[in-house]
Amino acid sequence: MAEDKAKKLLLIVNPVSGKKMAKRYMMKMINRFDEAGYSVTACCTQKNKNAYDITLTRGAGFDLIVCVGGDGTLKETVAGVMKLGKDIPLGFIPLGSTNDFAKSLGIPTDVSDAVDAIINGTPMPVDMGVFGKDSFIYVAGFGNFTAISYSANQKVKNVLGKNAYYLQAVGEFFKMKPFHAKVIADGEVFEGDYFYGAFSNSYSVGGMPVLHNMGVEFNDGLFEMVLVDMFKNPGEIAYLANSMVRKNVKNNRLVTIRHCKNVKFIFDKPTPFTLDGEYGGAFTEIDASCIHNAVRIMLHKSDWVELPNDSSAVKSEDEKEPVEAK
DSSP states (O other), X not given: OXXXXXXXXXEEEOTTHHHHTHHHHHHHHHHHHHHTTEEEXXXXXXXXXXXXXXXXXXXXXXXXXXXXESHHHHHHHHXXXXXXXXXXXXXXXXXXXXXXXXXXXXXXXXXXXXXXXXXXXXXXXXXXXXXXXXXXXXXXEEETTTTHHHHSOHHXXXXXXXXXXXXXXXXXXXXXXXXXXXXXXXXXXXXXXEEEEEEEOSSOBTTBXXXXXXXXXXXXXXXXXXXEEOOSSHHHHHHHHHHHHTTOGGGOTTEEEEEESEEEEEEEEEEEEEETTEEEEEEEEEEEEEEEEEEEEEEOGGGOOOOOOOOSOOOOOOSSOOOOOO
């Protein structure tokens, strides 16, 4: 009998993702991977056994690890692979509410297409982030609305998807406040009252196209430091929203962006952060940095778009000035 040379694949499924549809897709995924020559071992995350634990305890002997779920599931899986210290390629089948990072990388949100993209893809190096002692995949942020991603009710998210975030944002709108911060990005110092701040590696955050056309690259050893000045009147809110819709935040005078490797955030009081849509703790001082080519993710090379990196200052006037409140 010929020796079985099928590659071993560990499939990690978050059963509550995709409006609780993930488990219903499992057999189709397993069959498709089996047809492609993989020997599949499938595991579901549980309340006391998340994707990080499964990856760390079972992942070492596999040729490919595929996780199914939202950004949080991917974050846990990536953290497990990084902790293992092994160069095991990752596949991602996004079934979250917003899927910011997957969309940025060109990963299909249709399950069948995502499976095919893994089977036919190439393991491409992708940068990851470190926030204090924690790792994250695409955003560490503070400020208004950042708590929505981890405080939105899971049952509501299962029914409404990303619209659950928008509904909660309506209530948070009237609680907006400034966050005073000193931020040091690769030695350059910024200080002020900010509506929002982040260290990220994605075109969008919370479904909002913050960094389109900003030269974001996913394997250049740099993340993007983003600071949004606190609004002084409703006209400035409309001014920023207009820039985001037009994907022209680069020319908005309320926004400061730098491409950098290291960032230090300093606050006058403990300030909560979100890491990839989950609560990341509250800090008066915290360091974040980029890990160059930390993991390899299965991607279509044709979808791997490298935009020119413009590291110049991005705090300039837009064509339209904000409307003054009357």
